[in-house]
Amino acid sequence: MSSPADHPLRVAIVEDQPLFRSMLERTVAVDPDLRVVASCATVSDARRVLRPGTADVVVLDIDLPDGNGIALGVLLRREQPDLGILLLSAHDAMDLLLDLPRDVGHGWGYLSKTSMTDEATLLAAVRAAAAGRTVLDPALLGRMTPRHGSAVAQLTQRQYEVLRLLAQGLSNSGIAEQLGITEKSVQNHVYAVYGTLGIDADPARNPRVSAALRLLEETGPAV
Incomplete structure (x- = not known):
């Protein structure tokens, strides 16, 4: 190759x-x-x-x-x-x-x-x-927090960290390196994020894209 x-x-x-x-x-x-x-x-x-x-x-x-x-x-x-x-x-x-x-x-x-x-x-x-x-x-995401009552607010701290890095375009291996955890752990966290956000395997849209847009939709500037 x-x-x-x-x-x-x-x-x-x-x-x-x-x-x-x-x-x-x-x-x-x-x-x-x-x-x-x-x-x-x-x-x-x-x-x-x-x-x-x-x-x-x-x-x-x-x-x-x-x-x-x-x-x-x-x-x-x-x-x-x-x-x-x-x-x-x-x-x-x-x-x-x-x-x-x-x-x-x-x-x-x-x-x-x-x-x-x-x-x-x-x-x-x-x-x-x-x-x-x-x-x-990434800088703008760092100033955002989940909106009260949103699905994103239901994520654990680790799941939220994974979602933010996913939304910055990182692959699972890139997220694993950033957080110092295994790629398998990242994969498990990603699936848990999908489950909490209600993201299914719709072939018309990449689930990572859907997750990133939900993060954008359900967060706002920290107060």
Whole structure:
């Protein structure tokens, strides 16, 4: 089997601020498993350049000078159903992921531009979105607590920790490494989370995506 570096993930960037776009390009370019294949500043440029099959994942600013990045992402996803999309915003707009059309709701991520100063967070989010996982901003999640009476509030502390890491796009092995427990233990916690949240094996939606969105829906800013 070929190594990831033999077939790097193709990344497109859509960002109107030249300095920030340049920073994104440089950050992605230093990773041998990733390759920048397109860099655009507007919706119209992206529609012209990003034909189906051009990229595996798009890093996409929400606020663009000639349109809305989320609407652009929906169009791109409907043309290429396996395209990963990582949204960026200068303000907390993570709740917008809850309003995505169901047919394109998997494989989206959200990072605030404040979190983008952490290269590892950006690169991990790019890979997770390309793999079809939902990625939520870890810094923003850290300021959220379960809403009283919600299903998320019924989770044990360990199950809640696992759910938060799952929502950041980590695999079971990544969660195990982060928490210092076995991958089998993580798997058991994930199944327990699914059971508490009432998430079934609906083939139309990845259960990890459903769990991440429930976390977003049933938490709010800590008071």
